[in-house]
Amino acid sequence: MADSKAGPGRLGDSADASVPLIVHGRRAVNWQQSQRGGSREDRMMRQTTVRLPPTIADYQPRLGSLVAAESEGALAAIAQLDAEHGPDLAAISTLLLRAESVASSKIERIEASVEDFARAAHGIRSNPSATSMVASADALNDLILSVEGGQPITLEKVLSAHRILMADDPYEARDAGRIRTVQNWIGGSDYSPRGAQYVPPPPETVEDYLGDLLAFANRSDVPVLVQAAIVHAQFESIHPFTDGNGRIGRALINTVFRRRGATSQVVVPLASALVAKRDTYFEVLAAYREGDAGPLIRMFALAARSAANESRVTAQNLTLMPADWEEQYAESTGRKPRGNSAAASILTELPHTPFFTAEEMSELIGKASSSVYSAIEKLAEVGVLQPLTNRKRKQVWCVPSIVDELEDLGGRIESRTSLDPLWPEIVSQTALALKAAAQTE
Structure with missing residues (x-):
């Protein structure tokens, strides 16, 4: 579909970092607005240049x-x-x-x-x-x-x-x-x-x-x-x-x-x-x-x-959370949840279900709605759960420690990527590749 030549490994001493493939081709095609709008230049435009990717079904990257x-x-x-x-x-x-x-x-x-x-x-x-x-x-x-x-x-x-x-x-x-x-x-x-x-x-x-x-x-x-x-x-x-x-x-x-x-x-x-x-x-x-x-x-x-x-790291943190929740519960109530209680069953389910309604939780753990409602209220009192809406019926609950972990995970990934010593190399290689392309146009 494209008729351009292969892009060379053109980064000098960084040629080992290049993976050449065929440059996207260019073709001028007719253009006309289907709905009028924009500036006069937009309305009068009659041609644009599209890019044509190479076919890759048989492409074998040379690494x-x-x-x-x-x-x-x-x-x-x-x-x-x-x-x-x-x-x-x-x-x-x-x-x-x-x-x-x-x-x-x-x-x-x-x-x-x-x-x-x-x-x-x-x-x-x-x-x-x-x-x-x-x-x-x-x-x-x-x-x-x-x-x-x-x-x-x-x-x-x-x-x-x-x-x-x-x-x-x-x-x-x-x-x-x-x-x-x-x-x-x-x-x-x-x-x-x-x-x-x-x-x-x-x-x-x-x-x-x-x-x-x-x-x-x-x-x-x-x-x-x-x-x-x-x-x-x-x-x-x-x-x-x-x-x-x-x-x-x-x-x-x-x-x-x-x-x-x-x-x-x-x-x-x-x-x-x-x-x-x-x-x-x-x-x-x-x-x-x-x-x-x-x-x-x-x-x-x-x-x-x-x-x-x-x-x-997040996986390891998740494995520690149930014990932390039990401790929170015990510090507030003076004892850990009984083994077969609704509260204990909910704590077991939370790593898999960090957002839920009482009705969903009742179905998941197979407990009566009344006991589930009571357990959720107690877990909310001790800080293990918190509501996400102001509604009384079909309230959505979340586990704040898991929400925090999810936010923290994204931040840690961003930071780890930015601080990696390879990052400046990639940025420099990208800039050189685009500069070389601009010079050949």
Whole structure:
């Protein structure tokens, strides 16, 4: 589809860090507004230049020793997270799924608190951003579950995830689960591709591009983290939907991990690292389009390693929380909860269910509603639980220590990524790749 030449390993002494691929091509296409608006320049625009990603179904990334070592180190950290916390995986997987969805949404400037997320998950839709985050979590979970047991990633599954993501969006619901039929663009004017940072390929090429992408995504002969990074970048370059591309594209990262068996239950909150370096994240995608996947792969390796290592800390913290809750309860009441009591059963369930209503908890632990209500009130009195709404009926409760841990996890991942000595190298490599591309235009 593209007719440009391969991008060279053009970083001088850092050539070992480059991963060359074909530069995205360029083609001038006709353009006309479907609805009038914007400036005179927007209305008079008659042509734009689209970018044409290379086909990658048979692409074999050539990794230097540096990129290979960093990718393998990240994969080892992911495997260690997945392997070390057998009894805790159900709890940590729920938490990490939320962390990844929240961070992925924040990259798109969708901001809401964890508490807002919990309210939205229980049908309280006062915050549209939180509702969008819940949809992102549902879409990510749906896509990951679809490849359990090594099942292939299919176009149907990607469209299903997008349908879940955009179903309740007031502006985009009609296009939920549908490949775009119009030209879209990133940056610049809201009314035309004038001044756009990137103009994806024409709509009539998108379905073929997605078929090519999925052929690459379902291979088993490419290093896992390298495959996940390239699948993500290629998806972003195709930009197959009118909206929601970033969140579905980032969902594909953990989907590749799961399909290849790099993870069995956990979701690696890689987006928590990317949100801290949002501008550079977009720049490494630009470097990918100019023929060097090295900065992208290295950034993903660093982000995945930081996320996996800090997620292990969170997993360890979660295992300590039930004992802390029991101690809180005992300090206030003079005794620990009786072994078969509703309070004891709730404490056991909390790491897996940090947000809930009394009705949900009653069903989970199989206790009478009256005893569950009484136990929740006592646990709230001692500070183990707190309400998230002012309503009396169907009150949503949360575990503040888990909410704090979720917030802290994102902060630790961001900090660990920023302070890693490899980070300045990646930033410098990205800048050099983009400078070299600009000089050849």
